[in-house]
Amino acid sequence: MTECEHRATLLVADDEPEIVEMLEEYFAGRGFRVLTAGSGQEALEQAVHGPDLVLLDVGMPRLDGFEVCRRLREHLTCPILFLTARVEDVDALEGFACGADDYVLKPFSLAVLGARVDAHLARDQCQQVRAEVRFDGDLAVDYRTRTVTVAGAPVELTRREFDIVAFLSKHPGQVFDRDRIHERVGGWENESDSQVVTEHIRRIRKKLAAAGTEHDPVETVWGMGYRWRV
Known part of the structure; x- marks a missing residue:
């Protein structure tokens, strides 16, 4: 070898x-x-x-x-x-x-x-593209291609929505408040208020539910923030 x-x-x-x-x-x-x-x-x-x-x-x-x-x-x-x-x-x-x-x-x-x-x-020849993907049931997050699919069907997320999904899913089980998510996910441009994170997560949940996810992967931890389910 x-x-x-x-x-x-x-x-x-x-x-x-x-x-x-x-x-x-x-x-x-x-x-x-x-x-x-x-x-x-x-x-x-x-x-x-x-x-x-x-x-x-x-x-x-x-x-x-x-x-x-x-x-x-x-x-x-x-x-x-x-x-x-x-x-x-x-x-x-x-x-x-x-x-x-x-x-x-x-x-x-x-x-x-x-x-x-x-x-x-x-x-x-050791040249294959290494996987950069997380599977959660029928939900797959491909970090390399910046795509999310449910049962193989693509979910249309905005750039900011995908960035939030990527950040949370790369840290499953960890709780982050809105300020922390806003700080860690850069490029907010005119969205300087961390409360905008709540609206983005609401849209993410709505799109994933419409695509038929088995469960909501983004869990609200009341009084603390959000985390990716494990």
């Missing part, structure tokens, strides 16, 4: 803890940074860390590998390899249709899987 590959970040997503533990130990021992997920939703949440390659189980409950792959492909260009116990999944070609690059049948040889990972990383 090249020096670049040794520093590569892998995302391993599988609902079988034994497989996740085995792959984490194997690839960490080879110099990779390994992110792990035990469900499809956790895989989407871990994607914010910018994996260079994803190992994705097909048969996860609720949010299966196919749907996770589709959502990841809206924002990631890195290789995605499916782990599957059913050859029928491969025969159906559904995995390739939703954006997968390769598949490995279970049970698999670690040496063979490692060789496939090396080959895909070498082919990718």
Whole structure:
């Protein structure tokens, strides 16, 4: 492996803890940074860390590998390899249709899987755009392209509205009052009064609700300010 590959970040997503533990130990021992997920939703949440390659189980409950792959492909260009116990999944070609690059049948040889990972990383030449995206259910915030989508559909936010979404979502769980948000989100031009933050957040909520978000991601903490839900 090249020096670049040794520093590569892998995302391993599988609902079988034994497989996740085995792959984490194997690839960490080879110099990779390994992110792990035990469900499809956790895989989407871990994607914010910018994996260079994803190992994705097909048969996860609720949010299966196919749907996770589709959502990841809206924002990631890195290789995605499916782990599957059913050859029928491969025969159906559904995995390739939703954006997968390769598949490995279970049970698999670690040496063979490692060789496939090396080959895909070498082919990718470490030049893929790293992820700059946060997933919260059907809501995705792509910081690189400055876009917000709900279930794949774009939400039309103004520049200032996106800046507020980006700031809060990059600090999930932290409470910020209006003055702090106004201070940290620059370029207000003629909007010098921090109370304007309240109006922008009202508009953000209205647009996200109209787009069909499962819940309001911006939570009001009464007497304190606002925070991005975790």
